[in-house]
Amino acid sequence: MATPRSTLTLWRVAVFCIALAPLLYWSYQVALNAAGPEPGRYLLLNIGQGTLWMLFATLSLTPLGKLTRWKGFALIRRQLGLWTLAYAVAHLLCYALFILGLDLSRLGSEIVRRPYIIVGMLALLGLVAMGVTSNRASMRRLGKRWKTLHKLVYLVLALGLLHFFWVVRADLGEWSLYAAIGAGLMLLRLPPVARQLPRLRQQVKRERRQPG
Numbered sequence: 001m002a003t004p005r006s007t008l009t010l011w012r013v014a015v016f017c018i019a020l021a022p023l024l025y026w027s028y029q030v031a032l033n034a035a036g037p038e039p040g041r042y043l044l045l046n047i048g049q050g051t052l053w054m055l056f057a058t059l060s061l062t063p064l065g066k067l068t069r070w071k072g073f074a075l076i077r078r079q080l081g082l083w084t085l086a087y088a089v090a091h092l093l094c095y096a097l098f099i100l101g102l103d104l105s106r107l108g109s110e111i112v113r114r115p116y117i118i119v120g121m122l123a124l125l126g127l128v129a130m131g132v133t134s135n136r137a138s139m140r141r142l143g144k145r146w147k148t149l150h151k152l153v154y155l156v157l158a159l160g161l162l163h164f165f166w167v168v169r170a171d172l173g174e175w176s177l178y179a180a181i182g183a184g185l186m187l188l189r190l191p192p193v194a195r196q197l198p199r200l201r202q203q204v205k206r207e208r209r210q211p212g
């Protein structure tokens, strides 16, 4: 099923608007003084969670492609992956600006006090490595190693969840939801499960065709 160029452009514009909207909304809340007593922390925490949502959205594209056989999902994967990186960088900038007050000499003592920052940094490094090699030239240059490198996304997901766990370990209610979504997305990639996805589509199609 080929995707017309105009449909794809429309999808890309929609992805751009949907990905940008939360950042604009949170900034608007800050501008309205509706972001609580610590607007900087409000931005940091929301954008941190937003990074995980972007990662989930990126990881859901392959199973969705298998389920629907629509190639468009694969074509917006790079765009969403880069949005994940953009969110992670914005999260880091909030940390540097609102928590460190741009005083990078505090980073050493901060890391001792909050070691989960190292985990976040490792996750960000993984995203940067994938972001800078997400173009066609790197694909050609790296050949088979490109796929291996981009398996880093699973490590990034694990590190992101660990980082989140460490921050909220006193109350794991919300974290459990994120961990369940992450585990579900990994489950869908296991070969025996992934093989079932196109079959599921065929089954739904057959049932639709059958009258009654």
Ligand code: HEM
Residues within 6 Å of the ligand: 041, 044, 045, 046, 048, 049, 051, 052, 055, 088, 091, 092, 095, 099, 117, 119, 120, 121, 122, 123, 124, 156, 159, 160, 161, 163, 164, 167, 168
């Ligand atoms: C250089 C990289 C990073 C740094 C310095 C960093 C730093 C932080 C800090 C300081 C907090 C808030 C802790 C608190 O106030 O109690 C936080 C929370 C969080 N970060 Fe990061 N982080 C980084 C990367 C990441 C990445 C790559 C992800 C996602 C993949 C992420 C997801 C989160 C989440 C989900 C939270 C918790 C939000 C909440 O409690 O509502 N962070 N991070």
